[in-house]
Amino acid sequence: MDEARFEGFGSICHLLGVGLESGRLRWGASWVAEMHHRFSRFEKDSEISRFNEQAGQWVDVSWELERMLRTALDAYRLTGGLVHAGVLGSMLAIGYTRSLAVGPTSAVLARAAPAPPLPDLLEVDEGRALLQTGFGIDLGGLAKGWLADRLAGELGENCLVNLGGDLFARGGGPGGDGWPVGLGGVTVLLSNQGAATSGTWRRAWSQGGVRLHHLIDPRTGLPAVSDLSEVSVVAGSAIDAEVHAKAALLLGSEKAATYLVRHVQGWWFAPQST
Amino acid sequence: MLLKAAATALTLVAAAAAAVHVGGHLKNPSAPLHPGVLGMPSAVSSPAGGWLKLSPAVRTSDVETVTSTYAS
Numbered sequence: 001m002d003e004a005r006f007e008g009f010g011s012i013c014h015l016l017g018v019g020l021e022s023g024r025l026r027w028g029a030s031w032v033a034e035m036h037h038r039f040s041r042f043e044k045d046s047e048i049s050r051f052n053e054q055a056g057q058w059v060d061v062s063w064e065l066e067r068m069l070r071t072a073l074d075a076y077r078l079t080g081g082l083v084h085a086g087v088l089g090s091m092l093a094i095g096y097t098r099s100l101a102v103g104p105t106s107a108v109l110a111r112a113a114p115a116p117p118l119p120d121l122l123e124v125d126e127g128r129a130l131l132q133t134g135f136g137i138d139l140g141g142l143a144k145g146w147l148a149d150r151l152a153g154e155l156g157e158n159c160l161v162n163l164g165g166d167l168f169a170r171g172g173g174p175g176g177d178g179w180p181v182g183l184g185g186v187t188v189l190l191s192n193q194g195a196a197t198s199g200t201w202r203r204a205w206s207q208g209g210v211r212l213h214h215l216i217d218p219r220t221g222l223p224a225v226s227d228l229s230e231v232s233v234v235a236g237s238a239i240d241a242e243v244h245a246k247a248a249l250l251l252g253s254e255k256a257a258t259y260l261v262r263h264v265q266g267w268w269f270a271p272q273s274t
Numbered sequence: 275m276l277l278k279a280a281a282t283a284l285t286l287v288a289a290a291a292a293a294v295h296v297g298g299h300l301k302n303p304s305a306p307l308h309p310g311v312l313g314m315p316s317a318v319s320s321p322a323g324g325w326l327k328l329s330p331a332v333r334t335s336d337v338e339t340v341t342s343t344y345a346s
Contacts, residue, residue, distance in 0.1 A: 011346035164346035182342030189333045199345025266328035268315025
């Protein structure tokens with residue numbers, strides 16, 4: 001089994017493969033780096049940054065950005081608006097204006113507001129998209145999940161792509177019966193399945209005694225308040241796992257189980273106290 | 275003529291009876307009919323704390339993990 005570990009999307013990425021052609025993992029790592037430069041909002045010249053800067057007009061977009069924006073709209077509809085890629089304004093208001101490796105800036109919570117419905121802000125057509133003036137898109141975890149699925153589809157028939165916790169396991173893994181992945185304190189064997197975790201304890205900081213974190217609740221425009229600190233999910237793809245894990249965390253423990261049973265293959269909840 | 279009237283009446287009665295039967299057996303949209311529900315065991319306490327729930331589509335193992343999903 002070959003593997004490569006490197007930084008990307010502000011987190012650790014991990015690629016694994018069995019029987020891959022020589023150089024495939026190196027190619028995969030360079031592809032992830034390229035995608036990071038194209039779709040990170042912290043890269044000034046990235047495609048997503050330029051798209052946000054051109055709000056108010058139709059903009060030509062790449063095939064990848066078009067698909068990710070369509071995925072964002074699908075996620076919004078599927079989760080009843082809980083997974084909302086148009087909360088960049090709130091992200092900036094709470095001080096998440098740059099990579100947290102550099103550190104947050106001062107929060108101005110009065111500027112955080114509930115987000116209008118995403119379909120009112122974002123239209124996607126073939127090869128182009130329109131964002132309403134005054135709004136911005138943060139692809140965040142959606143990009144990682146979507147890209148993990150894409151890369152696993154290209155890397156080889158027996159591989160695992162883990163982009164900062166959003167992962168897709170393709171094929172039978174090293175033992176042939178699935179890739180052994182840690183989830184909620186147990187080992188699960190994943191084969192042609194995705195997994196992701198959403199949580200509020202990482203990418204979190206305090207300002208003036210107020211605890212802030214990156215997971216915005218679009219209903220309030222503020223960092224989510226949930227009785228769950230972390231939700232991990234197994235689903236048919238990394239993007240599905242990402243979307244449903246986030247929605248479940250926002251719903252809270254009472255409603256999340258009922259929600260997840262309709263959408264995913266397994267989950268782990270951690271309450272705030274653990 | 276009498277035969278036609280009888281046939282028409284019989285058809286109408288059958289249609290009305292069918293409507294009453296169907297109306298009395300409406301699908302309950304909240305009924306747990308999804309396969310995932312049928313195959314999903316109850317949640318169990320997790321070694322890492324919290325609660326774990328896995329369908330038969332997700333197998334567990336004692337094999338050492340090669341990677342993990344985690345919040346980032």
